[in-house]
Amino acid sequence: PDVDSAAARRAYELDRKHVFHSWSAQDLLDPMVISAAEGSYVWDGEGTRYLDFSSQLVNTNIGHQHPAVVAAIAAQAAKLCTIAPSYANEARSEAARLIAERTPGELNKIFFTNGGADANEHAVRMARLHTGRKKVLSAYRSYHGGTHLAVNITGDPRRWASDTASTGTVHFFPPYLYRTAFHSTTEAEESQRALEHLEQLIVFEGAATIAALILETIPGSAGIYVPPAGYLQGVRELCTKYGIMFIADEVMAGFGRTGKWFAVEHFDVVPDLLTFAKGVNSGYVPLGGVAISPEIAATFGTKPYPGGLTYSGHPLATAAAVATINTMEREGVVDHAAFLGNDIIGPALADFAIRHKSVGEVRGKGVFWAIELVKDRETREPLAPYGASSPEMNQLIAACKSRGLIPFANFNRIHVVPPCNISVEELKAGLAILDEVLDIADGFAA
Numbered sequence: 001p002d003v004d005s006a007a008a009r010r011a012y013e014l015d016r017k018h019v020f021h022s023w024s025a026q027d028l029l030d031p032m033v034i035s036a037a038e039g040s041y042v043w044d045g046e047g048t049r050y051l052d053f054s055s056q057l058v059n060t061n062i063g064h065q066h067p068a069v070v071a072a073i074a075a076q077a078a079k080l081c082t083i084a085p086s087y088a089n090e091a092r093s094e095a096a097r098l099i100a101e102r103t104p105g106e107l108n109k110i111f112f113t114n115g116g117a118d119a120n121e122h123a124v125r126m127a128r129l130h131t132g133r134k135k136v137l138s139a140y141r142s143y144h145g146g147t148h149l150a151v152n153i154t155g156d157p158r159r160w161a162s163d164t165a166s167t168g169t170v171h172f173f174p175p176y177l178y179r180t181a182f183h184s185t186t187e188a189e190e191s192q193r194a195l196e197h198l199e200q201l202i203v204f205e206g207a208a209t210i211a212a213l214i215l216e217t218i219p220g221s222a223g224i225y226v227p228p229a230g231y232l233q234g235v236r237e238l239c240t241k242y243g244i245m246f247i248a249d250e251v252m253a254g255f256g257r258t259g260k261w262f263a264v265e266h267f268d269v270v271p272d273l274l275t276f277a278k279g280v281n282s283g284y285v286p287l288g289g290v291a292i293s294p295e296i297a298a299t300f301g302t303k304p305y306p307g308g309l310t311y312s313g314h315p316l317a318t319a320a321a322v323a324t325i326n327t328m329e330r331e332g333v334v335d336h337a338a339f340l341g342n343d344i345i346g347p348a349l350a351d352f353a354i355r356h357k358s359v360g361e362v363r364g365k366g367v368f369w370a371i372e373l374v375k376d377r378e379t380r381e382p383l384a385p386y387g388a389s390s391p392e393m394n395q396l397i398a399a400c401k402s403r404g405l406i407p408f409a410n411f412n413r414i415h416v417v418p419p420c421n422i423s424v425e426e427l428k429a430g431l432a433i434l435d436e437v438l439d440i441a442d443g444f445a446a
């Protein structure tokens, strides 16, 4: 693509002058200008090409600028750009149908939001109104969004600065065998002990005070922890036993990322509410939502749901969702993601774990993988402390970029989260770069 480097330099200068960025010390930022993107690649302001192994914020599930989705957005813009949520609209209705047909069980009513945080806010609100209870249980090592409630139910350090403890959130330890909180030695032990811990917590908090339990089906930016066998079924059973609404946050794990439409399908559980965003339309226009069980929907059958937003089911966003879902179906993107995980990424990362002493653990499914880096395999000391970066990690990120790869890195982890439709060749090229970068990481390890 044509890259206008003068325009890119101006974008950078104006950014530094006027743009206030998420999660950042504003004066310490040096943002890369992205001037163009296509498929699994982006181009910076100088026209240098990078393979996008981050899918941006793990949302461009069908890559950048898919022509079918771009055309659908343009067609919708020419026809009807916006309409208030109280009206019915073709794009919104069709998107709701396509999503409802793919969510598990009877989650057949869709409430649309602008993104993931507000989807979780509304899911919690629905659960509270449905149950008449207030508290929310959520896991450490999780992320549920940046708004007030969503960041309070978040379990990772992004919560700390905004944690007012006024939202009735109680955190529990999720299973994580590599750094077990339960002194477990096997996955089965970890699963059982994490469930015992959760049940105790429910009993001590008082089941009758707990409206909802929210869990990322496979936690994403907090570290990609595939739950051990039996854990999610156990959570489902505890929620049913104690009348707690089970909210599955599929904002990052949903829409093909794990090699299924939704990650809950791997574990054969049906939540009461399922939240989504990101991959629903590959992030081309902001969109999120909540898929709702018939019982919860019925609570708002004749009495109004006291919540809403101007852009609920925005035509441009939902038209993009319709085109994205149809494209994924037509091009077999979900099966492709499963194949990439089983046949390419899984084996490649298992091999890294053998050959690179800096690799403590690798884990994931589909195109949703984490490489956990350590200074010492014996002590498992992480290459960056919990909640922070380190000079070593920064060096590895820079090494990826200098080799033409944009990684997704967090604390002591590098995630392998390319688009679900990346080609085998592109994927192998990216993995080869990571292999080289892990040689550098090995130099930091005992």
Ligand code: PLP
Residues within 6 Å of the ligand: 057, 114, 115, 116, 117, 118, 120, 143, 144, 145, 146, 216, 220, 221, 249, 250, 251, 252, 253, 277, 278, 288
């Ligand atoms: N839930 C999960 C699992 C996420 O990964 C994210 C974003 O990364 C969110 C919620 C919040 O979504 P948004 O940034 O669209 O508000």
